[in-house]
Amino acid sequence: MTDSGARAEGLRLHDTMTGAVRDFVPVRPGQASIYLCGATVQGLPHIGHVRSGVAFDVLRRWLLAKGYDVAFIRNVTDIDDKILTKAADAGRPWWEWAATHERAFTAAYDALGVLPPSAEPRATGHITAIVELIERLIDTGHAYTGAGDVYFDVLSYPEYGALSGHRVDDVHQGEGVATGKRDQRDFTLWKGAKPGEPSWPTPWGRGRPGWHSECVAMAHEYLGSSFDIHCGGMDLVFPHHENEIAQAVAAGDGFARYWLHNGWVTMGGEKMSKSLGNVLSIPAVLARVRPAELRYYLGSAHYRSMLEFTEVALQDAARAYSGLEDFLHRVRTRVGAVPVGQWTPRFAAALDDDLSVPMALAEVHAARADGNRALDAGDHDGAMAQAGAIRAMMGILGCDPLDERWELRDETVAAMSALDHLVNWALEDRAQARDRRDWAAADQIRNRLAAAGVEVTDTADGPQWELGSGVPNAEVVS
Secondary structure, three states: OOOOOOOOOOOEEEEOOOOEEEEOOOOOOOEEEEEEOOOEOOOOOEHHHHHHHHHHHHHHHHHHHOOOEEEEEEOEEOOOHHHHHHHHHHOOOHHHHHHHHHHHHHHHHHHOOOOOOOEOOEHHHHHHHHHHHHHHHHHOOOEEEEOOEEEEOHHHOOOOOOOOOOOHHHOOOOOOOOOOOOOOOOEEEEEEOOOOOOOEOOOOOOEEEOHHHHHHHHHHHHHOOEEEEEEEEHHHHHHHHHHHHHHHHHOOOOEEEEEEEEOOEEEOOEEOOOOOOOOOEHHHHHOOOOHHHHHHHHHHOOOOOOEEOOHHHHHHHHHHHHHHHHHHHHHHHHOOOOOOOOOOHHHHHHHHEOOOHHHHHHHHHHHHHHHHHHHHOOOHHHHHHHHHHHHHHHHHOOOOOOOHHHHHHHHHHHHHHHHHHHHHHHHHHHHHHHHOOOHHHHHHHHHHHHHOOEEEEEEOOEEEEEEOOOOOOOOOOO
């Protein structure tokens, strides 16, 4: 339930730039502008990728609940060295590779109930804005061309390192040695065209944008020269976000007033990454817990903390979510429909304190305990009040168990899980019939599955099944 009289009074956020928790004061009263560094769509998403989506979705929902008009921009990096390399290795066009994995990220965000962004710009759709930014930097002496590339002159910007705390003398961009650089601390704004790579025309020759320039141009395009909050994973503080600030400010923009960074999902103390091979894909995890349970798990830790993944922790989160769900179902069954109520003052205080979700969840579970006691005592009004508060609080956290999206999805997931078990049971019987060369029995099982609309295909990896495009046919001979 929205508190229509509230604004962001009381909201305090940890700003990476100052290293302190600051009162949130927006650029424009009643509005909040947020830019989140989105996916580089080089491969399929894992739970580490989507943690920032969940964490900052809570920020967005809380600002909306407090009455803010929120502009939320999440970009897509669809041109990048890794995208080009992986697409080439797979023998696929780079644009198809990027689009395929962009859809996978969108599906993952949607599965976890992350609100769609106000806009989701792609880097390749903003080449003109990127070129104009680089031209401004060249004209003001902060950038230069060399060997077909364009570089930012780090020493031309005295405040370089303010976000990350890096000393200029210790800076390493990780770009390797480049012949056109005046100083190896400089970073690439534009990459000169190479054979077989996509390129666009510019005043200094054909090429493609460097990673650090894309977000600066798109943030300016959608949020203006100064906006409220820039979000992203803590691994982006340096060099990506440091380099964004240098370009934006050198070009004359105020850029972001607050910098928020989420912690990693780790396994064995190491950041989850494809290079370490310790990834957990979204479909793999959703085979073990429901989407709302995974969202609850990913959002349960403080956004700035590391989230160490273990199967035990995942299942504990699923049980905690199910406990809330069970209470709401009990109230609905015994008392009646549960409308969304109002969150508690302690819940609001927790989120106002730099989005302290662990403290907010403690308040949610306290309400469940009070509600269960009220229900057991026959206090239906008390139980209903607590249930309504839980719905309001869990709605802010993005996983209200009685929200239609979760109830409908849960029914579908449960039905598909049951169907999977039944079909695999039938396929095991069919395999046994084939092993004993009882071809008639094997064909009969396959025909019965076909009659139910289940198509079976025998492959080198065993039989695979899928729901057919047509309707079940009751007249198929058994």
